Amino acid sequence: MTDQRELPVSLFGTHIGDLESLGGKALLRWSGDAEERWGLNSAVLSRNLRVSLSSTEQTESFFGALLPEGRHIERLAKDAKTVSSDLLGILGFVGADLAGALSVGDPRSPTEPQTLSIEEVAALLESASGFLVGGGGSALPGFQRKLTLTRDGTNWIRGNGTVPSTHILKPVDVEYRSSVESEHYVLQIAHRLGLAPFETWVEKIGSHEVLVIERYDRHRSSSGTIERLHQEDAGQALGLPWGANDKFERHNSAANLRAVAGLLDTNRSVIDPARYGDRLKLLRYTVLNVAAGNTDAHAKNFSLLHNDSGRTLLAPFYDAAPLALDFSLSTALSMKINGVSQLPDITVDDLVAESEGWGVPADRSTETIARTLDEIIEATRKIRAHTSIEKHVPGYIRGQAQNLNAGKRARISSAIPLMALPRLGTPDTLAEQAGS
Structure with missing residues (x-):
């Protein structure tokens, strides 16, 4: 179990507050900067967790929902050398590249992004659990195995907490290719209907068939800079319990x-x-x-x-x-x-x-x-x-x-x-x- 500490939380370049432990649960203490920029009760972070208003229930509902579920969070907690209920400990480990535009934890020392060979991507897919660490981290919610990487032309890059990820990779064993092809097919229909304005494809990497999905919560500017777009899922917006x-x-x-x-x-x-x-x-x-x-x-x-x-x-x-x-x-x-x-x-x-x-x-x-x-x-x-x-x-x-x-x-x-x-x-x- 982690000790008592605080984790800074940033959104759109503003320090909006700090996560701290209260009675064994996480609580977001809002900063004056957040209220000054957006005003009391703004839903800029979440429809349920509004500026200057918070409780442990609201905090855990929102921040807990940023993490993987089931056995994958158990594995993530083990890598973070803590337990799956230690929200602060896990977020301190993977908070550099979360869903949306949020970042949690102390700024990482800049680490050079790493261009990966296809063999290195395959090795990462073998252990993919909805997170990737290495001088920074990344996490995605859900039960399915996922990996987040950055795409630059035809190359895969490990951002190491410095460069935001741009794509989600969902690997399955070769015999289950139909499962990723089925999801890809439905997403292609959605794309054609104008409901999913992002690219998807399936490719074989190592021993896996991989559904590759362009992240809709990322935007590459004309200068090539990757910008994070903020989002929350409806479970967070409705304040549903996590886990x-x-x-x-x-x-x-x-x-x-x-x-x-x-x-x-x-x-x-x-x-x-x-x-x-x-x-x-x-x-x-x-x-x-x-x-x-x-x-x-x-x-x-x-x-x-x-x-x-x-x-x-x-x-x-x-x-x-x-x-x-x-x-x-x-x-x-x-x-x-x-x-x-x-x-x-x-x-x-x-x-x-x-x-x-x-x-x-x-x-x-x-x-x-x-x-x-x-x-x-x-x-x-x-x-x-x-x-x-x-x-x-x-x-x-x-x-x-x-x-x-x-x-x-x-x-x-x-x-x-x-x-x-x-x-x-x-x-x-x-x-x-x-x-x-």
Whole structure:
């Protein structure tokens, strides 16, 4: 266990306060500089942890959610020579390169960034646990193994706490390539729909197939400088406890889509014609999640972007895969839609009713849903799917979108598990046509 100490916290170049231990928990003590720059109660850091207002519960909810989950945080704590409940000890170890624009801990001595050979990247992937250290550190939340590196042209660079990371690498063993190809395919659809304006690709590195994702919370300026963009996930914004299953609605009723929608468009007046903009975008995310069979759309898989004036916008779509297609996995939604808990049972009427609960007029929702479904169907006909998924994933997503468009439930009727069928749908994609 760590001793009593303080960790400085910086955001947008301002020292906003210090993390300290209080009764075995972390507490953020705000600085006068933060209040002077943004004012009392500003949400520039978090919708739940506002300037000059904090408690241990709010502090731990926000800062704990920056770290990996499950066995990966246990491993990270071991490397930091502490225990997984020691938030200050872990953040002091990896706080140089967190999600968003935040940095925690004393400034590192400048260490020369290291250009990595492909063999060195492969070695790092072998031990990837959502963090990377070496003269500085990096951490990402979640259960899946991840590595954060900086991309410079065709080279991978280890920033060593000096240069921000620009990409996330998700490695899997070669036999599980279909899992990363499936996520890549859904993200390609989102990219085509304008919901995920970042690049993704899959490549083999060492003994792993790796999904590479460009970070949306980083920006490279015209001068080549990498800038950090601040963000928080909806679990942090809603003040959900960290380190448990509170991100799922079945475990915590506060983790629901209506609550996520309530975080959006708060900066617009009631007469502003764009006041539904982010809520309609959230609706498009939800339509894509249903059509794609992504049951894992929980509170931490929606995020907010904060600019340095405190303005909040919905972050891009991310972290989605057709999990419901796998008959060995549950089809239960992480967040209910209009009270419906099973993804295959969702209809357009449920999507409209859910968004009406967010304050969006039914006619705006209906038009948005129809347009999104048409775009998803077209995307599955244009995007090339890898051979490991082309017989099932495009047809599954297209079929569910077509069912919704026809006023039916999303589910594709079959007496046989869908993955056991020789093929789902007709060979409509370019890759399938070429194979035929």
